[in-house]
Amino acid sequence: MKELEEVLKDWEPVIGLECHTELTTLQTKMFCGCRLSHDDEPNTNVCPVCLGMPGALPAPNKAAIQSIVLAGLATNCEIMKRSMFYRKNYFYPDMAKNFQTTQGPIAFCMGGWLDLEVTGAAARERYDDGTLTPGPEGGYIAHVGITRIHMEEDAAKMIHVGGIDGRIDGADHSLIDYNRCGTPLIELVTEPDLRSPEEARLFMEKLRQIFLTLGISDCSLESGSMRCDGNISLRRRGTKKFGTKTELKNINSFKSLHDGLEYEIRRQAEVLEEGGIVYQETRHWETSTKRTLVMRTKETADDYRFFPEPDLAPYDLSEEFIEDVRSRLPELPDARRDRYAQSFGIKRSDAAQIAGDPDVAKFFEAAMEGKDIKLARSVANVILNDLAGYLNAEGKTVATMSITPAQVASLADLLATDAITSSQGREVFQAMAETGKDPAAIVDERGMRQVSDLSALEPVVESVLEACPDQVAQYKGGNTKVIGYLVGQCMKASKGNGNPKLFNQLLSQKLG
Amino acid sequence: MSAYIEDLDAALIAKAVKEGSISALEVAQASLDAIDKRDPQIHAFIQVTPELALKAAQDIDNARAQGKELPPLAGVPIAFKDNMHLIGSRTTCASHMLENYESVFTATAVQRMLDAGCVPVGKLNMDEFAFGSSTESSYFGHTCNPYDIERVPGGSSGGSAAAVASGMVPLTLGSDTGGSIRQPASFCGVVGFKPTYGMVSRYGIVAFGSSLDQVGPFGRSVHDVALAMNALAGRDERDCTSQPWNIDFTADLNSGVEGMKIGIVSSLNNAEGVEAEVVDAINKAAQNLTAAGAELVEVELPHAAAAIAAYYVLAPCEAFSNLARFDGVRYGHRPNDARDLADMTSRARAEGFGPEVKRRIMLGAHLLASGVYDKYYYPAQQVRALITEDYKKAYEQVDAILMPTSPHTAFKFGELSNPTQMYLSDMFTISLNIAGNAGISVPVGFGSASGLPIGAQLIGPAFQDHKLLRIAASLEASYEATQCAPGFTKKGGLLS
Structure with missing residues (x-):
C-alpha cells in the first residue's frame, strides 16, 4: 500500500462520522425510571418497560431532552420545535422490544456545524488545493457540517459464552445484561465534510470537549459511553461524485479513529488503482494487527421498517423550554480558550488545552482566583507540564487527585518569582503530590530556596572561573555560547540552589 | 344460601354492599358460583381468580366493619379481557405464546377499577391478541353467544360481552381497536363503550395497534x-x-336529549350488506330519540368508506412492531431444542402464534418494508386525517351520530371464514378508532327476522364522552331494561 501522502496526490478522502454518546450523567433511563448504572449486578436496574414486557409503555425522560437540546445549541444546530420518535425494527435480543426507539427524518437538533483549527503536522494530512481558509496560528480552518443529532435508546449488553473471542458464532449460550438497555443515547451525524483522518480525530476530540463541558456524559471511548463510526470513501481529486463508502466500526480511541481511517484510505486507494471495486461494507478496526477486516457486507441492505412510534405523541418543545436550556449553556471550550488567551495572556495553544477539559479549566481558574494575571503563564506551565505528566503517569484525573489549586498556585508563584529553579520546581511538585504538603513547606524543609543573594553567588562564580581557564579563554576568543557551560558549573557548585539568571549576569560582567 | 346476581347491575350491588344489605363476600361467591355453573356452556373465562376475588371482597367487608367509607363500586364483581395485566393472574392474550405468562404488574385501568372497589373474578376470552371479530381465534377455544350458543359473541372482546350477557358478572373491561368492544356488545345485547382515545390509560394492556387501542x-x-x-x-x-x-360521567346522565341534534348518515346506514332488520332497528332508535326531543340531521362522512382500507394498513403495521417482542427470549413460548438464536426466535413465533396473528404480522411487515411503506402507510395516514376532519365537520352540526354497530346480528361459528369478509363486518366501528373519537353500542331490541340482539351505535366528538353517555342513556330509556340472555336470568336473586 502507498503512504498516505502519496495517495492524497490523486485521491480525495471523503469522511463522515456517526457519533453515539450515552447521557451518563442522567439519573434514569430514556423511557422508564430505572437507575442509570452499568456497573451494578446484571439485570438489577430493570423494569417492565426496559425489559420490553407486554403492555409496558415508554414515558420520555425530560432531562434527556434537555441534554440533547444543550448538545444541539452547543454545536450550532437548529432546535426543532416538533420532532417525532420512530421505531427501528430489528430482531436481536439486546433490544428487549425488538425495536429501538429512535427519531425520524426530523430530529431534535438539525443542521449544525463546528469549525476545527488544524495546525502543525495535522495540517499536512490535508491536500492544499489553494482553497483552504487559513487558521489564526497557521494551518487552516475546517468547517464541518452536522446533519443532525437525534435521541435514541441504547441496547443491552450481550456476552457470548463458549465461542472464540466472545463471538456469537460457535458460542454455546449467550448472557444478556439489560442494565444498559434503555440508556439515553444521542447520535450525532456529520455531513461528509471531513477530508483527513486528523480532521476526524480533531472533530471527535472537540465534540468530546464540548459534551464534557456541557456535563451531559462522561464521554469515555474506552468504556464505550462515547462511540464513533467512520464512513469513508475516495474520489479522484477534482471530481465531485462520491465513491462507494465503507463503514469503520470498533473504534475505542482517538488514535484508532485516525489510524483506522488512514488504513482505509490507503487500502481503498490500492483497490481502486488496481482496478478493483470497493464494496459497501462494515469493517472492523483491529488494533493488534493495525488493519481493517470485513465485519459484514451490505449487499442485503437491512430494512428497519421505520415508522412513527405510536406510543409517543409528537414531541413539542416550547420556546420557553428551549430558552431555559439556552440560559443554562455554559461557556464553551472555544470561547473559554479565547478568554484565557486574552485576559490571562497565556499562549493560545495552552489556553486551548486548558479550556478543552472542564475539570482542568475549573482547576486553572481556581488556582488563579485572586491572583495577579502575571502568574497565569506560570500556573498554565505547571498544569500543562508537571500536573499533566503526573496525572498521565499515575493514571489519575484532576477529579481524582488530591493536589489543590492553591498548592499549584503557590508553586507557580515560587517559580515566577525565581524563588526556586525550574528543576527544583519539578522536585517540589513530585514531593507535593506524594506528601500532600504545601510547596513552601517542602522548599523550607529541603533548604532549596533559590539563592539570589549576590554576595553568596559571587564566590561561586569566582571559583568556577578559576577552575575553567579553557572555557574562559574560549569566551574571550569570541565563543560567547560557552557561558552556558559556565552557568551549569555554577549551578552544580551551588547544588542547584543558585539563581541561574544571576549567575549568567555575574559571569558576563566578570568576563566582559 | 343460593345466590343470584344476574338481575343486579353494578350500581345496585354497590349500593347494597354500602348499605350492608349484602356482603361483598356473598356477592363475590355468587359471581363465582354463576361462573362455575354457566361458563362450561359459554366459555367466557380463560381463568377464574377465586382467591383474588374472595380476598378483595373480604377486604371490603372488613373496611365496612371498621366503619370506613367504601369506594363507589365496592363489592362489584368484575372480570378483565385477558390482554390486561392483573398481578396474581396470567395474561395470555388467548395465545399459546403467553399460555403461562404471569402478570408482572397490574394495568392502570385494572388498578383503577380495583381502587374503585371492584372485585376481580377472572380473565376473559378474546380473539388471539385481539385480532378478530368473533373470538373464534382464541387458542383456548371460542366463546359462545349467550343468546344462541351456535353463534359467536363477536370480538375481539367476546368474553367480556358474553360474561355480562350471561349474568356471571355485571361489569367487565374490554379493549377496542376497530370495534372490539362495541361489536360484541351489540351481538350479546349489552352496553359497550369505547371512550375517546387518550381517555383511559393503555398502560398494562398488551398492545395491538397503539394509536387505535382504547x-x-x-x-x-x-x-x-x-x-x-x-x-x-x-x-x-x-x-x-x-x-x-x-x-363525573353520571352527573348529567338523565338530563335527556331535548334540543340536541343527532346525525344520520343515510348512505352508510343503507349501504350494501346491512341487514334489513338492522336498518329497521336503527330507524326505530332514531324515532325514539326524536320522541325524546332530539332533532335528526342528515350528515355526511365522505371518506368513511376508506376507513377499513386505512385501518388494515395502520393496525397491522403497529401490530407487527408491537408483537415483535414475543421472541421466546425473556418470556413466552420457547422451543426447547433450538439450534441457534434465529431458530429459537422463528420457531417460538411459528409455534406460539395462531394463523390470524401471523397473517397480521406478515401484512404489517410487508406494508412497512422500504418501497412499500410510501405507497401504503403515508396514504393511510392521509386518509386518517381526512376521516378525522369529516367527523369534526359533522360535529359542528350535530351532538352525536347514530348508526348501526354492526351490519348484521351475531353470525354462526365458521360462517365468516374468509378474512376479508370478517374485516368488512367492522365497517361501522373502525372509522371511529381511526379518528380517535368515542362510541357506544346500546341494545335496541331484537332482529325481527333473527330474534338476536341488535346494537345501535352512538358516536360523538373527542372528549365529549359524558355527553355521548347522556344521549345513550336517553336512547336506552326508550327500551325495556336490558336483561341477561334468556336462560341466564333469574328473577329474584340476592336482594329479594
Whole structure:
C-alpha cells in the first residue's frame, strides 16, 4: 500500500462520522425510571418497560431532552420545535422490544456545524488545493457540517459464552445484561465534510470537549459511553461524485479513529488503482494487527421498517423550554480558550488545552482566583507540564487527585518569582503530590530556596572561573555560547540552589 | 344460601354492599358460583381468580366493619379481557405464546377499577391478541353467544360481552381497536363503550395497534358504564397518550336529549350488506330519540368508506412492531431444542402464534418494508386525517351520530371464514378508532327476522364522552331494561 501522502496526490478522502454518546450523567433511563448504572449486578436496574414486557409503555425522560437540546445549541444546530420518535425494527435480543426507539427524518437538533483549527503536522494530512481558509496560528480552518443529532435508546449488553473471542458464532449460550438497555443515547451525524483522518480525530476530540463541558456524559471511548463510526470513501481529486463508502466500526480511541481511517484510505486507494471495486461494507478496526477486516457486507441492505412510534405523541418543545436550556449553556471550550488567551495572556495553544477539559479549566481558574494575571503563564506551565505528566503517569484525573489549586498556585508563584529553579520546581511538585504538603513547606524543609543573594553567588562564580581557564579563554576568543557551560558549573557548585539568571549576569560582567 | 346476581347491575350491588344489605363476600361467591355453573356452556373465562376475588371482597367487608367509607363500586364483581395485566393472574392474550405468562404488574385501568372497589373474578376470552371479530381465534377455544350458543359473541372482546350477557358478572373491561368492544356488545345485547382515545390509560394492556387501542367497560346499563368511566378516565404518567380528565360521567346522565341534534348518515346506514332488520332497528332508535326531543340531521362522512382500507394498513403495521417482542427470549413460548438464536426466535413465533396473528404480522411487515411503506402507510395516514376532519365537520352540526354497530346480528361459528369478509363486518366501528373519537353500542331490541340482539351505535366528538353517555342513556330509556340472555336470568336473586 502507498503512504498516505502519496495517495492524497490523486485521491480525495471523503469522511463522515456517526457519533453515539450515552447521557451518563442522567439519573434514569430514556423511557422508564430505572437507575442509570452499568456497573451494578446484571439485570438489577430493570423494569417492565426496559425489559420490553407486554403492555409496558415508554414515558420520555425530560432531562434527556434537555441534554440533547444543550448538545444541539452547543454545536450550532437548529432546535426543532416538533420532532417525532420512530421505531427501528430489528430482531436481536439486546433490544428487549425488538425495536429501538429512535427519531425520524426530523430530529431534535438539525443542521449544525463546528469549525476545527488544524495546525502543525495535522495540517499536512490535508491536500492544499489553494482553497483552504487559513487558521489564526497557521494551518487552516475546517468547517464541518452536522446533519443532525437525534435521541435514541441504547441496547443491552450481550456476552457470548463458549465461542472464540466472545463471538456469537460457535458460542454455546449467550448472557444478556439489560442494565444498559434503555440508556439515553444521542447520535450525532456529520455531513461528509471531513477530508483527513486528523480532521476526524480533531472533530471527535472537540465534540468530546464540548459534551464534557456541557456535563451531559462522561464521554469515555474506552468504556464505550462515547462511540464513533467512520464512513469513508475516495474520489479522484477534482471530481465531485462520491465513491462507494465503507463503514469503520470498533473504534475505542482517538488514535484508532485516525489510524483506522488512514488504513482505509490507503487500502481503498490500492483497490481502486488496481482496478478493483470497493464494496459497501462494515469493517472492523483491529488494533493488534493495525488493519481493517470485513465485519459484514451490505449487499442485503437491512430494512428497519421505520415508522412513527405510536406510543409517543409528537414531541413539542416550547420556546420557553428551549430558552431555559439556552440560559443554562455554559461557556464553551472555544470561547473559554479565547478568554484565557486574552485576559490571562497565556499562549493560545495552552489556553486551548486548558479550556478543552472542564475539570482542568475549573482547576486553572481556581488556582488563579485572586491572583495577579502575571502568574497565569506560570500556573498554565505547571498544569500543562508537571500536573499533566503526573496525572498521565499515575493514571489519575484532576477529579481524582488530591493536589489543590492553591498548592499549584503557590508553586507557580515560587517559580515566577525565581524563588526556586525550574528543576527544583519539578522536585517540589513530585514531593507535593506524594506528601500532600504545601510547596513552601517542602522548599523550607529541603533548604532549596533559590539563592539570589549576590554576595553568596559571587564566590561561586569566582571559583568556577578559576577552575575553567579553557572555557574562559574560549569566551574571550569570541565563543560567547560557552557561558552556558559556565552557568551549569555554577549551578552544580551551588547544588542547584543558585539563581541561574544571576549567575549568567555575574559571569558576563566578570568576563566582559 | 343460593345466590343470584344476574338481575343486579353494578350500581345496585354497590349500593347494597354500602348499605350492608349484602356482603361483598356473598356477592363475590355468587359471581363465582354463576361462573362455575354457566361458563362450561359459554366459555367466557380463560381463568377464574377465586382467591383474588374472595380476598378483595373480604377486604371490603372488613373496611365496612371498621366503619370506613367504601369506594363507589365496592363489592362489584368484575372480570378483565385477558390482554390486561392483573398481578396474581396470567395474561395470555388467548395465545399459546403467553399460555403461562404471569402478570408482572397490574394495568392502570385494572388498578383503577380495583381502587374503585371492584372485585376481580377472572380473565376473559378474546380473539388471539385481539385480532378478530368473533373470538373464534382464541387458542383456548371460542366463546359462545349467550343468546344462541351456535353463534359467536363477536370480538375481539367476546368474553367480556358474553360474561355480562350471561349474568356471571355485571361489569367487565374490554379493549377496542376497530370495534372490539362495541361489536360484541351489540351481538350479546349489552352496553359497550369505547371512550375517546387518550381517555383511559393503555398502560398494562398488551398492545395491538397503539394509536387505535382504547380500554372501555361493558355493562347492562349506560349508568353502570358511566360509573366505570368515573374510575377509569384520567391521566396516567405511564401512558403519555393519556389525557388529564376529571369529570363525573353520571352527573348529567338523565338530563335527556331535548334540543340536541343527532346525525344520520343515510348512505352508510343503507349501504350494501346491512341487514334489513338492522336498518329497521336503527330507524326505530332514531324515532325514539326524536320522541325524546332530539332533532335528526342528515350528515355526511365522505371518506368513511376508506376507513377499513386505512385501518388494515395502520393496525397491522403497529401490530407487527408491537408483537415483535414475543421472541421466546425473556418470556413466552420457547422451543426447547433450538439450534441457534434465529431458530429459537422463528420457531417460538411459528409455534406460539395462531394463523390470524401471523397473517397480521406478515401484512404489517410487508406494508412497512422500504418501497412499500410510501405507497401504503403515508396514504393511510392521509386518509386518517381526512376521516378525522369529516367527523369534526359533522360535529359542528350535530351532538352525536347514530348508526348501526354492526351490519348484521351475531353470525354462526365458521360462517365468516374468509378474512376479508370478517374485516368488512367492522365497517361501522373502525372509522371511529381511526379518528380517535368515542362510541357506544346500546341494545335496541331484537332482529325481527333473527330474534338476536341488535346494537345501535352512538358516536360523538373527542372528549365529549359524558355527553355521548347522556344521549345513550336517553336512547336506552326508550327500551325495556336490558336483561341477561334468556336462560341466564333469574328473577329474584340476592336482594329479594
